[in-house]
Amino acid sequence: GAVVSQHPSRVICKSGTSVKIECRSLDFQATTMFWYRQFPKQSLMLMATSNEGSKATYEQGVEKDKFLINHASLTLSTLTVTSAHPEDSSFYICSASWRGKADTQYFGPGTRLTVL
Amino acid sequence: GESVGLHLPTLSVQEGDNSIINCAYSNSASDYFIWYKQESGKGPQFIIDIRSNMDKRQGQRVTVLLNKTVKHLSLQIAATQPGDSAVYFCAEGTKTSYDKVIFGPGTSLSVIP
Numbered sequence: 001g002a003v004v005s006q007h008p009s010r011v012i013c014k015s016g017t018s019v020k021i022e023c024r025s026l027d028f029q030a031t032t033m034f035w036y037r038q039f040p041k042q043s044l045m046l047m048a049t050s051n052e053g054s055k056a057t058y059e060q061g062v063e064k065d066k067f068l069i070n071h072a073s074l075t076l077s078t079l080t081v082t083s084a085h086p087e088d089s090s091f092y093i094c095s096a097s098w099r100g101k102a103d104t105q106y107f108g109p110g111t112r113l114t115v116l
Numbered sequence: 117g118e119s120v121g122l123h124l125p126t127l128s129v130q131e132g133d134n135s136i137i138n139c140a141y142s143n144s145a146s147d148y149f150i151w152y153k154q155e156s157g158k159g160p161q162f163i164i165d166i167r168s169n170m171d172k173r174q175g176q177r178v179t180v181l182l183n184k185t186v187k188h189l190s191l192q193i194a195a196t197q198p199g200d201s202a203v204y205f206c207a208e209g210t211k212t213s214y215d216k217v218i219f220g221p222g223t224s225l226s227v228i229p
Binding site: 043 | 124148152157158159160161162165205209215216217218219220221222
């Protein structure tokens, strides 16, 4: 149980285009979803926290207009990287938790974004 | 803001030996700690957690020790196996932001067959 999926697993796009990454909780209702960014050989950096039906809370230094997050249902959150540039190339990971066990996050497999 | 380190240390151990991975945290208000394992190209995988009212917790082949006095956390892996090779992260959370955790820098564990 508690499986989180991400789609796509890898994406390559041209500079200036927008890319959408989906995060789904497959067998539970995720009241909260988190988006992380990870550069090679570095740790996970929290970008934003989203609760179903409300606006995401962004961490300091993360541009909300650049990284659009939508959490429209209890099983789906999306991260859209708008007008992507090469410096946005990274590994994006989502996680999900549910109200009954808020201190446990279940992680997705990650999405490798490469911006040319 | 709080951070738990700035670089990725590495640890090499012989197969069958015990591994000890250390983590220092900076937020004295943290009261919940988790260890994750991340294999290359994958998302983190939960290993074990511990709350601040405990100083030791054991799982299958793993033990987490918490020393709140010096803000130190360790993960011990018994009889390390090649499949244990991965990057290990500690993460900390607080009562005021219970479901949000901050990740440490990670330690790369390499098991020598």
